[in-house]
Structures are given as structure tokens and as C-alpha cells.
Amino acid sequence: MSTLNEFLNMGGYGAFVWPSYGVSALILICLIVLSIRHLRKIERELKPLETDRKSRRRRKVPTGDTVQ
Template sequence: MESFRTFLQMGGYAAYVWPAYGIAAAVLAGLAIASYRGMRQAERQAERERPARPRRGGEERP
């Protein structure tokens, strides 16, 4: 247990290391969310711009 506590203290630099890890994780999560939202928006826009496919068999039926 002592070695784990020593690891968490990071040789006295824990006050700098752990917040840096937290900020990096938050930025990566934000980028992932922004990328996902952008992909969904592009898919919706592509779906709106895609022409409607004609029915099979030629003529439209009433």
C-alpha cells in the first residue's frame, strides 16, 4: 500500500501531474464528443441532400 501511495504522490509533483492528466483527459473527451456531433451533423446533411430513389419497376404507382 505504501508503494501505491508513493506512486500517487509522484515524487512530490502530484499537484502538477494529476491536474495535467485531468486536463488532458477532459480535452480528449471534448474532442471525441465534438467529432461525434460533427459526424452526425454531416450524416444528416448528406441524407437531406441525397436525391430520393425511384421505386423499383419503373413508373410510380398511385
């Protein structure tokens, strides 16, 4: 237990060392989460438009047995 306390104390500088690591972790994790959520949102919005475009392109092909 005392070694853990010693480790957390950081030679008396714990109040400066730990916030440095904490704020770094916080900011970078937030950045990762926000970036992934932003990508997911765009992928979600893009999906119906892509399928719509594909189906319309199929319709433009002359009717008959050439349509896949």
C-alpha cells in the same frame, strides 16, 4: 496502499503531474466526442435530402419498364 500513495504523490509533484495528464485526457476526450457528434448530426441532416434526390432522379426516367 503505501505504494499507491507513493505513486499518487509523485515524489511531491503529484499536484503538477496529475493535472497535466488530467487536462490532456479531458481536452482530447471532449474533442473526440464533439467530433463524432458533429459528424452524426450532419449524417442525420443529409439522409432525407439524399433519399429525396434519389427518388426524384428515378421519377425523371421515362415511365415504363426501364425503372428499377
